[in-house]
Amino acid sequence: MITIENLTKYYGKNRAVNNISFTINDNEILGFLGPNGAGKSTTMNMIAGYLPMTSGKVTIFGHDITRDATNAKLELGYLPEIPPVYPDMKVTEYLSFCAGIKRIPRGKRKDEINRVMELLKITDVKGKLIRNLSKGYRQRVGFAQALLGDPKFIILDEPTVGLDPNQVVEVRKLIKSLKKDHTVIFSSHILSEVSEVCDRVVIINKGDIRAIDTIENLESTFSDSLSLHIKIKGSKSKAASIIETTEGVKEILSIDDEGNDIYSFVVQLSGDAEEIQDKLMADLLGSQIRIVEIFTEKPNLENVFIDLINRPVKKERLEDLLNEIVPETDSADDSAEDDEDEEKEDI
Amino acid sequence: MFSVYKKELQSFFYTPFAYALTALFMLLFSYIFANAIAKLETTNRLMFSFTEIFYDVIIFFIFLIPIITMRTFADERKLGTEVLLMSSPLNVAKIVLGKFFANATVFLFMIAGSVLFPIVTEKNGEVVISQLICAYIGFFSWGLMFIALGMLISSFTENSITAAIIGEIVMFADLFLDDFSRTAFISQYPKLQSVLLSFAAQPRFAYFSQGFIRLSDLVFFGSAIIVLLSWTYISIERRRWNRG
Numbered sequence: 001m002i003t004i005e006n007l008t009k010y011y012g013k014n015r016a017v018n019n020i021s022f023t024i025n026d027n028e029i030l031g032f033l034g035p036n037g038a039g040k041s042t043t044m045n046m047i048a049g050y051l052p053m054t055s056g057k058v059t060i061f062g063h064d065i066t067r068d069a070t071n072a073k074l075e076l077g078y079l080p081e082i083p084p085v086y087p088d089m090k091v092t093e094y095l096s097f098c099a100g101i102k103r104i105p106r107g108k109r110k111d112e113i114n115r116v117m118e119l120l121k122i123t124d125v126k127g128k129l130i131r132n133l134s135k136g137y138r139q140r141v142g143f144a145q146a147l148l149g150d151p152k153f154i155i156l157d158e159p160t161v162g163l164d165p166n167q168v169v170e171v172r173k174l175i176k177s178l179k180k181d182h183t184v185i186f187s188s189h190i191l192s193e194v195s196e197v198c199d200r201v202v203i204i205n206k207g208d209i210r211a212i213d214t215i216e217n218l219e220s221t222f223s224d225s226l227s228l229h230i231k232i233k234g235s236k237s238k239a240a241s242i243i244e245t246t247e248g249v250k251e252i253l254s255i256d257d258e259g260n261d262i263y264s265f266v267v268q269l270s271g272d273a274e275e276i277q278d279k280l281m282a283d284l285l286g287s288q289i290r291i292v293e294i295f296t297e298k299p300n301l302e303n304v305f306i307d308l309i310n311r312p313v314k315k316e317r318l319e320d321l322l323n324e325i326v327p328e329t330d331s332a333d334d335s336a337e338d339d340e341d342e343e344k345e346d347i
Numbered sequence: 348m349f350s351v352y353k354k355e356l357q358s359f360f361y362t363p364f365a366y367a368l369t370a371l372f373m374l375l376f377s378y379i380f381a382n383a384i385a386k387l388e389t390t391n392r393l394m395f396s397f398t399e400i401f402y403d404v405i406i407f408f409i410f411l412i413p414i415i416t417m418r419t420f421a422d423e424r425k426l427g428t429e430v431l432l433m434s435s436p437l438n439v440a441k442i443v444l445g446k447f448f449a450n451a452t453v454f455l456f457m458i459a460g461s462v463l464f465p466i467v468t469e470k471n472g473e474v475v476i477s478q479l480i481c482a483y484i485g486f487f488s489w490g491l492m493f494i495a496l497g498m499l500i501s502s503f504t505e506n507s508i509t510a511a512i513i514g515e516i517v518m519f520a521d522l523f524l525d526d527f528s529r530t531a532f533i534s535q536y537p538k539l540q541s542v543l544l545s546f547a548a549q550p551r552f553a554y555f556s557q558g559f560i561r562l563s564d565l566v567f568f569g570s571a572i573i574v575l576l577s578w579t580y581i582s583i584e585r586r587r588w589n590r591g
Contacts, residue, residue, distance in 0.1 A: 012589075052588050073436045084431035088358055101435040140567025145431070334529040 001026055002047075002153060002183060007056035009042050009207075016042045019056070022265055024153075029179050031198030032187035035309060039207040040187045041081050044157045047185070048078040060153055074103065077151040081158055087131035091122060094130060098145045101333050116144040119174060135162040143171070147178075148312040156186045160193060191305055198311060205309040218304050226273045227253065231264040231293035234286065242283050243267060248276035262292060269296070299308025351437070351445030352452075357587045358418075360454045371458045372411055376461050379403045392500050397465060397474070398556040401482045404461075405552065408493060413514030415453055416497025420583065433587070434496060436488040443498070443580050450494045458486065478558040485555025488568035489548055493518055495575035504580045525549045 002024040009017040009178050017039045024030045034040050045051040047058050049065040049072065058065040063072035086094055092113060099109040117123045120140040125133060130141060146154055156175070160168045175197050178184055188194050194201055195215045203210040211218060228249075232239050236255065243249060248271040256264045269276055273296045284291055359365040379400050421480035425428040432442055465474050496517060501510040527533065544550070548571075553562040 045430070046398070049431075050430050050433045050587070062442075070436045070438065073434060076434070078430070078434045080427065080430045080434075081426040082428070085426040086354075086426065086428060088362060089354075093357065097350055097354045098431070100353070101432070101437050103436055 001061070002185070003057075003059045004043075004047065005057045005059075007046060007058065008054045009039075009046060009051065010020055010039070011053045016207055017046070017053075020204065020207075020209045021056075022202055022209065022212050024185055026183055027179055027181065028173065029184045029186060029198045031201040032185055032204065033162050033189065033191070033194050033196035033305065034199050034204040035189055040189075040204060041157055043204070044078075044155055044185070044187060045080070048080075048155050049073055050075060050080075055139060059220045075151055076153045076155060077148065078128075078155045079145035079146040079159055081144050081161075085130045085138055085140050085141055085144070085344075089127065090129055091126045091133075094141065095144060095148065098148050102149045102151075104149045112148060112150075115137075116147045119147060120144045123221065136167050137166060138185065139163060140167070140171075152182055154182050154184045156184065158187055158189070160188070160190070168193075174347075203305065203308050205253045210308040210311065218308075225295050226269045228267045228269055228273065228277060228280075229294070230267065230280070230284075230291065231258070231262060231263065232289050232291055233260070233262050234289035237291050238287060239263065239265070239284060242287060242289075243280065246276065246283060247281050248279075249273070264293075348437075348441040348445040351432075351442055352449050355446055355449030356452060365453050365456060368414060368453070369460055372407070373460050374405045376400075376404060376464065380464050380577040397479050397482055400464075401484070401486055401552075401556055404486075405489065405549075408490065409515055409518040411457070412454070412490065412518065413497050413500075413511040415450050415457075415516065416494055416501055417468065417511035418501070419450065419498045420502040420579075421504050421507040421510045425507075439580055439583050443576055443583070447498060447576060450498065451491055454490050454494060455487070458483075458490070465534050470579065475558070478556070480547055480554045480557045481560055484560065485552045485564075488555075488565065489552055492548065492568050492571045492575070495572045495579070496521075499579045499582060502579050504588070520560070523549075527544065541574050 003021075004023070005021050007017055007020050008015070010089060020043065022030075032040055032043070042051065046053045046056075046063070047060075048056075052066065059073040060075050063075065065072045073108065086097075089097070095113045095116065096109055099112060104112055114123075118128060120143055122137060122140050122144060123255070125137055130138060133141065139159070143159055146156065159175070160171050163171060172193065175184060175186060178263055179199075186194075186198065198215070200212065200214050201218070202212045212259075230243070236257075240255065243265060248269055250268040250270045253266040253268055259262055276298060277294060281291060281294065367449070383400050383403075404468050420429075423432065433439075465479055468474050469573075497510070497514045500514045500517065504513070524543060525547035526549075528540050528547065533540050533543065548568075551567055552563055554561055
């Protein structure tokens with residue numbers, strides 16, 4: 001299990017990641033979702049032990065990434081946002097270098113390199129200079145590097161960016177297959193990808209966690225706020241009064257005049273959408289109002305996502321609120337951990 | 348550490364880099380050698396200690412060594428491969444050492460060709476072997492110190508050209524530190540003068556080239572290398588902490 005506790009990162013006075021905590025269970029694919037600049041890569045870099053955190057703790061299968069770095073790093077494979085490849089090296093040279101720094105025993109290196117090249121389907125370019133490879137191939141070479149040595153924990157920062165649709169499908173399939181005996185955290189700003197591949201998602205924006213849940217739960221949380229679209233031909237005021245008084249209608253969100261006596265209403269519902277829709281249709285027809293169009297809009301994940309990331313974060317403590325206005329200059333926490341982190345910073 | 352060393356060597360020797368650099372060095376060396384021969388006053392016998400030649404060659408070090416070291420860390424950062432190294436089980440000290448030894452190997456390869464000149468001279472004249480060996484030891488120690496310095500400068504920046512230029516400036520300053528500290532102006536302040544002189548590498552090299560191996564000089568170069576490499580280590584760690 002991987003635990004992330006109260007992870008915070010300041011770049012100078014700018015806060016990139018604010019006190020986030022979550023856990024990744026064994027054999028789980030966790031999606032890490034957020035718009036660009038949300039703090040995804042910073043968090044990934046901290047989990048992988050590349051960037052030191054301002055405060056907080058990352059534990060990878062019981063090894064602290066800062067205190068027990070070597071053991072923790074032996075357990076992980078990391079594909080950063082920009083594939084970390086040397087353009088002047090051939091693919092096999094590069095992979096054998098990576099195998100070396102990952103401490104794969106000399107005798108096993110060749111088989112291991114062949115295995116990951118098979119997995120990522122890059123065997124056909126193994127003798128080529130990385131400089132001459134296309135973006136998609138480079139991405140896959142970087143991915144192959146992350147899988148070398150079969151680490152239990154795999155961090156993938158936007159692994160499908162730059163791949164063509166065919167390769168995207170293949171890479172997604174590969175990520176899914178990793179689930180059998182790996183733990184994966186996988187960041188993306190593409191929703192459909194996350195919903196297809198991941199068991200749970202963490203949604204992050206501006207350094208704050210907005211939600212941690214399964215895709216299904218996220219969708220169902222928002223399903224009670226369905227909206228109904230009705231387009232009618234006839235009297236606007238009459239229709240409005242009927243709609244308003246129908247049971248189950250919360251409020252009319254908007255009325256648009258589309259000309260020729262056609263009006264379209266967007267109505268927010270509470271309760272069983274089908275029942276309300278039937279009732280509304282009967283009432284409206286009864287009052288000689290023609291219905292041109294009627295449908296209820298389900299909240300898709302896209303809407304959930306947009307809603308979540310734009311929702312203001314509740315401040316639990318007054319200090320947090322103050323921090324938002326005046327970024328804290330030095331941590332007032334007296335815990336030993338923080339002190340040590342700061343000492344390192346002073347070097 | 349060996350993996351990093353091997354990778355660095357590959358990047359020098361699988362590309363024309365190391366060969367081009369060595370060719371340039373040999374060209375400069377030949378030019379200085381030919382000049383020195385022409386200036387020789389003895390008519391019947393060639394007696395040569397190569398001291399002067401090494402003195403002149405040192406100047407070119409200032410241009411050649413930053414070229415070896417400029418890419419060391421600047422390129423890793425630019426290519427984004429620093430992440431790979433830092434998220435691997437390697438620690439930073441091993442990365443620094445691996446790279447230092449690789450640079451030192453390239454440097455050794457570069458100066459190895461110059462042995463040709465004493466051999467040719469020996470065939471047709473006489474070479475003071477003891478002085479030559481001492482000069483080589485001095486030459487090599489000085490080179491290692493400049494390599495450590497160049498690596499430190501490379502760890503400051505993301506641009507290898509900037510690293511090379513700054514390296515040249517700093518090395519140039521170090522070369523003329525003793526001349527500078529002997530100026531009338533600095534002589535007014537004897538304490539300052541002695542501090543400056545203790546940092547100057549040139550007078551220490553002079554002893555080597557005259558055939559003296561003094562422990563204090565070896566300690567000077569050795570400790571300079573250790574200090575500069577440790578500083579490089581700190582500089583990399585510091586950058587990670589302050590990044591952004």
